[in-house]
Structures are given as C-alpha cells and as structure tokens.
Amino acid sequence: MSDTQTLIENRPPSVAALFVQRVEATPDLEAYRHPVPAADGQGPDEWKSLSWGQAAERVYAIAAGLADLGVTSEQRVALSSSTRIEWILADLGVMCAGGATTTIYPQTNAEESAYILGDSESRVLFAENAAQLAKARERRAELPELQHVVVFDAAGAEPVEGDPEGWVLTLAELEARGTAYLAKHPDAIKERIAAITSTQLATLIYTSGTTGRPKGVRLPQDNWSYMAKAIAATGLISGEDVQYLWLPLAHVFGKVLTSGQIEVGHVTAVDGRVDKIIENLPVVQPTYMASVPRIFEKVYNGVAAKAREAGGAKYKIFQWAAEVAREYAKVSQDNFRRTGKASVPFGLGAKHKVADALVFAKIREAFGGRLRAAVSGSAALAPEIGFFFSGAGIHILEGYGLTETSAASFVNPGEAYRTGTVGKPLPGLEVRIADDGEILLRGPGIMEGYHKLPEKTAEVLESDGWFHTGDIGELSPDGYLRITDRKKDLIKTSGGKYIAPAEVEGQFKAVCPFVSNILVLGADRNFCTALIALDEPAILGWAKDHGVTGSYAEVVAHQETVALIEGYVKRLNEGLQRWQTIKQFRLLPRDLDVEHGELTPSLKLKRPVVERQYKELIDEMYSGAKEA
Incomplete structure (x- = not known):
C-alpha cells in the first residue's frame, strides 16, 4: 500500500x-x-x-x-x-x-x-x-x-x-x-x-x-x-x-x-x-488562494483598461506583453509535458524577461507578491486568460467538482498543470466517461443523496456508487480531464450541429477585454446569437476616452459601443466553425448579478433565468432573420 x-x-x-x-x-x-x-x-x-x-x-x-x-x-x-x-x-x-x-x-x-x-x-x-x-x-x-x-x-x-x-x-x-x-x-x-x-x-x-x-x-x-x-x-x-x-x-x-x-x-x-x-x-x-474565474477576468480587464488609459505606447507594450505571456506559458507547459522541464527557447525567454520587468512584476505585486498558486473552480476559466496569468507568473490551477462530490474531485498537479484542463482525479476517486461523453465519478467524496428526495437521488446516483455529473468531458491518456460543457447546456441547432456554448463564451472573454458576461444561444435555431453584458469600469473608461457620455445603460446603447463590440465578435468568429459563429448580438442595459437571480452566489450563469429576463431581445434577434 x-x-x-x-x-x-x-x-x-x-x-x-x-x-x-x-x-x-x-x-x-x-x-x-x-x-x-x-x-x-x-x-x-x-x-x-x-x-x-x-x-x-x-x-x-x-x-x-x-x-x-x-x-x-x-x-x-x-x-x-x-x-x-x-x-x-x-x-x-x-x-x-x-x-x-x-x-x-x-x-x-x-x-x-x-x-x-x-x-x-x-x-x-x-x-x-x-x-x-x-x-x-x-x-x-x-x-x-x-x-x-x-x-x-x-x-x-x-x-x-x-x-x-x-x-x-x-x-x-x-x-x-x-x-x-x-x-x-x-x-x-x-x-x-x-x-x-x-x-x-x-x-x-x-x-x-x-x-x-x-x-x-x-x-x-x-x-x-x-x-x-x-x-x-x-x-x-x-x-x-x-x-x-x-x-x-x-x-x-x-x-x-x-x-x-x-x-x-x-x-x-x-x-x-x-x-x-x-x-x-x-x-x-x-x-x-482559491477563486472563481470571474475574479481573474476582472483583474485581467482591469489591467488592460489601465494600460489603455495610460496611452498608446503603454497599451501597445501591454498587448505585446500579453502575447509574450501566452506564448511563454504554452511553450513551457508543452515542454514540461514532453520532457519534464518547463524550458523555452532563448529568444522567447529574453522577451519574457523584458515583459516581466515592464508588466508582469506589477501584476504579481497586486496579488501580494508571494502567490505560489491560485486554484480556480466553480466554472470554466477561458484558456487564453489562464495562459496570460501563467506567463505572468500567477499559476492558476483549475479544478473541478460539484456540491454532490464535496467540491474537489479533480485539480491540476502543481508544476505539471495544464491550462484548459481541470487536472487529475484526487487520490481515491474513480472516473469513467460514459458513451455519450458524460463524466461519471465514484469515491469517498460522493454525497449520500438528496435530502428527502429518493427519486431525484436515483436519477444521478447508481446503486453501485457511480454518480452522473451532468458534465461532458474528455480524459487524456495520462489522466487529465477537460470539461467541454454541461450536458443540459449543449446547443443543437436546427441544422443538427452540436455547440458547446461555454467554449464559445470562454473564447470571447479572451478576445474582448470589455466583456463581463456572455450568453450564447442557438438551440433549435438555424444560427447562434449572444447576449453580452459589459464590465462597467472598463467600458466607462473607454467611453470617457472616446467622448461617449452618459450612464452605463446609455453608453452600451451608443452606436460607437455597439461597433466596438461588433469588432470583437468578428475576431471571435474568425476562430470558430461556421455553425458556431455569432450572427447577431445584443448588449444588455446592465450587468448580470446575483441580486436579480441571473448568477448563482458563486457567480455561475443561470441560463434559463437570463433567457426569460431578456426574451424580447432574443426574439428580436431571431425575428425574420436568416443565417448570413
């Protein structure tokens, strides 16, 4: 033993x-x-x-x-x-x-x-x-x-x-x-x-x-x-x-x-x-420290907004440094996977050293200067944001678990972490991928059942102890798990194509520094659309620099703001399959929040609530519209 x-x-x-x-x-x-x-x-x-x-x-x-x-x-x-x-x-x-x-x-x-x-x-x-x-x-x-x-x-x-x-x-x-x-x-x-x-x-x-x-x-x-x-x-x-x-x-x-x-x-x-x-x-x-992705997204958006406010040269330095961080993280993680050493070529290392002095050291100081690792859970972290922080020396170890599994089922293993995965199972946990891609778990962390709800318990917990998570995922040959989506959240278009909205939403958060929340729609429709809520401090800072005045609701309704976000949607679409692309979007008049019931207290999106709340905007995007 x-x-x-x-x-x-x-x-x-x-x-x-x-x-x-x-x-x-x-x-x-x-x-x-x-x-x-x-x-x-x-x-x-x-x-x-x-x-x-x-x-x-x-x-x-x-x-x-x-x-x-x-x-x-x-x-x-x-x-x-x-x-x-x-x-x-x-x-x-x-x-x-x-x-x-x-x-x-x-x-x-x-x-x-x-x-x-x-x-x-x-x-x-x-x-x-x-x-x-x-x-x-x-x-x-x-x-x-x-x-x-x-x-x-x-x-x-x-x-x-x-x-x-x-x-x-x-x-x-x-x-x-x-x-x-x-x-x-x-x-x-x-x-x-x-x-x-x-x-x-x-x-x-x-x-x-x-x-x-x-x-x-x-x-x-x-x-x-x-x-x-x-x-x-x-x-x-x-x-x-x-x-x-x-x-x-x-x-x-x-x-x-x-x-x-x-x-x-x-x-x-x-x-x-x-x-x-x-x-x-x-x-x-x-x-x-442990956190949810929204906090890292807010820090990233805040750093980008400060750089933008500082003027053209500083913003260009930040953009360059962000690309260096991502490249550095991807290369070093890939080399660690292959050789056990997080090495990078000399040229990339030299660029990283300059970027570290100019940008990354300040980010680490904002986290207190001693942060060895941060664990992220509760929802998916956009990989590009994960790679940015990794390259900046803030190592985000994504993990995975549910209330029904006592929270921690998977976590990335220290130096061997892989951005975009939730790591390996904790000792003592068994994992199996069902034929439809659903992740099944069995082990000492699984719940006893739902209180006074034996029928609901039987729906997810088999008699031999296997728990149905409701999440879709893939296991690598060496045991790293990648979550692709919630089983119930997968979108099937009227053309029969399956889309994982969380994947598209994560990619948009990586390309658009102004986004706070995004909801991709398209189930039983012939194309995808999105409801987008913007980060208030970031978009108001941009508005001030561009002569767009008014409240948050007035700024997001302004045609210049719509044009700005449209540019990011086009960038997103360039990296997607045709059936995944966002054909139309609407900017929400306020950010989504816990108080209105649109986010859970752990800041996860409640899709059905948002869809009910903004049904008119959704109907407007689809009324008489045809796929471009």
Missing part, C-alpha cells in the same frame, strides 16, 4: 476528530487571521489572529452552547452569513456538538431561506446580523422546528415583542452558556466528538437550482475527512502556506477549503467582502 493510500484510508471518522488532532498537535501556531474595522470607521482594518488553541476554546464553547440549547446528533443547525471568522467557528462548533450544518447564502430571500430552514428542519439558526434575523422572524410562524436564532453582529438584532423567550441570542451569549455548561460537564464535548460516526450527516448544502426549489445535498462526516486527507495528499499545500479565503462558505468550494486547512495546519486569512479583495491581497500576502 502506498503512503498516499495509507493517508487516505487511515482517516478519522469526522472533521471534529480531525480538528481535535490539529489542536493537540499545534495549539500555539496561528490558525486564522480576520479583519477588525478601525474604531473610527475610517482607517484601514486591523488584522487579528487566533491560534489553534484559541480557536478551539471558542469552538468548544459554541458546541457546548448548542448542547445546552438541546441540539443532538445529526440535528440541523443553519448558518446564514457571509464568509467571516465566526462562520468557521460556528460550523466547527456544530460539528463538534455532533450536529449537521445547513448552509444558506446571505443573499437568499426570506421565502427561499424559510424553505431551506423548513425542509432541513433546522433547530437553530446562526444569523450574521439584523437583516438575516429579520428574514427568519418574518417566517417564524412557518418554522415550528426553529427554536433559537444566534446573531453574530448584535447591533439592531435585539429581541422584540412577539419573540418567544430566549429565541434570539448573541454569539457571545451562546458562548457564555457553553462555558457554563462545560464547567458542569467538562467532558461533554469530548464525549460527543468520540461518538460521531463516519456515516453521520455533517452538512446539508442546498444547490441553487436554475428552476424550481433547491435540493439539499447530504454530505456525511466521512466526505469531509476524506477531502481533508485527499487535498493534503496532492502536495499542493503545506503547513507553511498562508491562504486568503474570501469564497462564500455557504458554497461547497469555500467549505472544502476549511477541511484541507485543518489537516495541513496552515494559516487562513478570512474575509468574504469581495470589494476588499484588491485592498486585502497586499496586506495578507497569501501564498495560495
């Missing part, structure tokens, strides 16, 4: 047990950093640290507080909050109490929040602030199981007339109850942790469905223990790392990062405020 197999197979039954092991091994080492706003509300945030021992003190107090509230084995405790240190402490507290965490995005409206709380039968809710408390209070009559709400930010979240006694607590009050409980029952939490079995429910994550009600994905304790060990076995992270964690912890991608950290024991800086990412990176100076 290999060392890797031993590591994976000799895993503890729960994350709680894993956490105890970590705390006992390194109680005094730094575990977490988190921002505390300046007292005057004006200055920069102050970053504070928690050691593993200090974190454990709070986690066990929370666990004991939950036990005092009557939470028992596998009972659900919901968490509705943005990513912050309290989210992690509360989640670990739930698991150490033997309960199961139900995650809710803070952006979720009152109706859907109530559905998740009711369907999961959650007994306690951790609410971030008064706004999250108000949603639960509004629907309290529909939630007989919900006994208590514990609020992180107490301001404005006091009990009101009509609340049952003890229904609203602050986190500090819960921890105080826990401390008192432990004084009477000092071994209570240790005993609870020791009693947790590997098959016990740990987490219930509701997938944000594009239609209908979300489904609760049941992930047992063993899923997270396996993930922790498998992530460690990849060798991608070490105890010396500093991770910057901003991803939504309500999403499985953010959640799995907490398990890997506990196993390896590195530092995690936690701050879910997306608008603070650019400001935080130079302060935190992470050695690795």
Whole structure:
C-alpha cells in the first residue's frame, strides 16, 4: 500500500476528530487571521489572529452552547452569513456538538431561506446580523422546528415583542452558556466528538437550482475527512502556506477549503467582502488562494483598461506583453509535458524577461507578491486568460467538482498543470466517461443523496456508487480531464450541429477585454446569437476616452459601443466553425448579478433565468432573420 493510500484510508471518522488532532498537535501556531474595522470607521482594518488553541476554546464553547440549547446528533443547525471568522467557528462548533450544518447564502430571500430552514428542519439558526434575523422572524410562524436564532453582529438584532423567550441570542451569549455548561460537564464535548460516526450527516448544502426549489445535498462526516486527507495528499499545500479565503462558505468550494486547512495546519486569512479583495491581497500576502474565474477576468480587464488609459505606447507594450505571456506559458507547459522541464527557447525567454520587468512584476505585486498558486473552480476559466496569468507568473490551477462530490474531485498537479484542463482525479476517486461523453465519478467524496428526495437521488446516483455529473468531458491518456460543457447546456441547432456554448463564451472573454458576461444561444435555431453584458469600469473608461457620455445603460446603447463590440465578435468568429459563429448580438442595459437571480452566489450563469429576463431581445434577434 502506498503512503498516499495509507493517508487516505487511515482517516478519522469526522472533521471534529480531525480538528481535535490539529489542536493537540499545534495549539500555539496561528490558525486564522480576520479583519477588525478601525474604531473610527475610517482607517484601514486591523488584522487579528487566533491560534489553534484559541480557536478551539471558542469552538468548544459554541458546541457546548448548542448542547445546552438541546441540539443532538445529526440535528440541523443553519448558518446564514457571509464568509467571516465566526462562520468557521460556528460550523466547527456544530460539528463538534455532533450536529449537521445547513448552509444558506446571505443573499437568499426570506421565502427561499424559510424553505431551506423548513425542509432541513433546522433547530437553530446562526444569523450574521439584523437583516438575516429579520428574514427568519418574518417566517417564524412557518418554522415550528426553529427554536433559537444566534446573531453574530448584535447591533439592531435585539429581541422584540412577539419573540418567544430566549429565541434570539448573541454569539457571545451562546458562548457564555457553553462555558457554563462545560464547567458542569467538562467532558461533554469530548464525549460527543468520540461518538460521531463516519456515516453521520455533517452538512446539508442546498444547490441553487436554475428552476424550481433547491435540493439539499447530504454530505456525511466521512466526505469531509476524506477531502481533508485527499487535498493534503496532492502536495499542493503545506503547513507553511498562508491562504486568503474570501469564497462564500455557504458554497461547497469555500467549505472544502476549511477541511484541507485543518489537516495541513496552515494559516487562513478570512474575509468574504469581495470589494476588499484588491485592498486585502497586499496586506495578507497569501501564498495560495482559491477563486472563481470571474475574479481573474476582472483583474485581467482591469489591467488592460489601465494600460489603455495610460496611452498608446503603454497599451501597445501591454498587448505585446500579453502575447509574450501566452506564448511563454504554452511553450513551457508543452515542454514540461514532453520532457519534464518547463524550458523555452532563448529568444522567447529574453522577451519574457523584458515583459516581466515592464508588466508582469506589477501584476504579481497586486496579488501580494508571494502567490505560489491560485486554484480556480466553480466554472470554466477561458484558456487564453489562464495562459496570460501563467506567463505572468500567477499559476492558476483549475479544478473541478460539484456540491454532490464535496467540491474537489479533480485539480491540476502543481508544476505539471495544464491550462484548459481541470487536472487529475484526487487520490481515491474513480472516473469513467460514459458513451455519450458524460463524466461519471465514484469515491469517498460522493454525497449520500438528496435530502428527502429518493427519486431525484436515483436519477444521478447508481446503486453501485457511480454518480452522473451532468458534465461532458474528455480524459487524456495520462489522466487529465477537460470539461467541454454541461450536458443540459449543449446547443443543437436546427441544422443538427452540436455547440458547446461555454467554449464559445470562454473564447470571447479572451478576445474582448470589455466583456463581463456572455450568453450564447442557438438551440433549435438555424444560427447562434449572444447576449453580452459589459464590465462597467472598463467600458466607462473607454467611453470617457472616446467622448461617449452618459450612464452605463446609455453608453452600451451608443452606436460607437455597439461597433466596438461588433469588432470583437468578428475576431471571435474568425476562430470558430461556421455553425458556431455569432450572427447577431445584443448588449444588455446592465450587468448580470446575483441580486436579480441571473448568477448563482458563486457567480455561475443561470441560463434559463437570463433567457426569460431578456426574451424580447432574443426574439428580436431571431425575428425574420436568416443565417448570413
């Protein structure tokens, strides 16, 4: 048996047990950093640290507080909050109490929040602030199981007339109850942790469905223990790392990062405020971080926009450097694949050295200057953007997984990463490509099933453990997976041609620095069209330089803007097969967003929602039109 197999197979039954092991091994080492706003509300945030021992003190107090509230084995405790240190402490507290965490995005409206709380039968809710408390209070009559709400930010979240006694607590009050409980029952939490079995429910994550009600994905304790060990076995992270964690912890991608950290024991800086990412990176100076493609696209568009604003010569230098970066990345990756060395010809190396001094070094500094690798997941990263960052020294390791597979199924292996693929399977995972190209997976990270939905479970999970991902992909002879599209998103034109819209959309993001989101259409039509939303700062910067005035909606409606984007559509079409080409497009009057339900909280496109929202524009593109 290999060392890797031993590591994976000799895993503890729960994350709680894993956490105890970590705390006992390194109680005094730094575990977490988190921002505390300046007292005057004006200055920069102050970053504070928690050691593993200090974190454990709070986690066990929370666990004991939950036990005092009557939470028992596998009972659900919901968490509705943005990513912050309290989210992690509360989640670990739930698991150490033997309960199961139900995650809710803070952006979720009152109706859907109530559905998740009711369907999961959650007994306690951790609410971030008064706004999250108000949603639960509004629907309290529909939630007989919900006994208590514990609020992180107490301001404005006091009990009101009509609340049952003890229904609203602050986190500090819960921890105080826990401390008192432990004084009477000092071994209570240790005993609870020791009693947790590997098959016990740990987490219930509701997938944000594009239609209908979300489904609760049941992930047992063993899923997270396996993930922790498998992530460690990849060798991608070490105890010396500093991770910057901003991803939504309500999403499985953010959640799995907490398990890997506990196993390896590195530092995690936690701050879910997306608008603070650019400001935080130079302060935190992470050695690795995980992200979604949209963040890298925004950075790329921002760098291109700054270069354009700086004037003709600087923009030409940037464009030249971008081409050098892509060529350098492609050649070095290809040589590494063939020879095991990421070498490039002398001439290309010399050009890269100049481009590095002029452009790339500044990009690395913007990421904090120490970033060894970034993991990208949740959606496809346009390969040309991946190659750009690779050549600039920001190594983006794409990975792949679903909520139903506990997030991490594939990841690119360090130096041997290949842009445009999602890498190799994690240790212990089996993979098979079905006759129709669908990716099937089997292993310890696969869900138990959908909560209270046996028929839906049977649709995707075979009796022998094979899970149908719904994604189409190809495996290389040496085990690298390339995702081509969602099975349900493949477009079949009326001419019988199949098109993968994500592939076309990714290519457009690589050629057009102004795009924010694009939706390619064409199912059962005789040609393809696109709805395009532009990146507001980038397009308004261009508009200012070109004398186009007005609001975002007015700028995108201007004929000069339409002509600009038409030029990029023509460039895109030059690299496509005839039946893939975009014959018509429309610019949207605003960007797509989570608030309007067009993007999931992890920034994935909800195609049916966008198509319904802009049906008139789509009909307009196809009304009486013929293929060019």
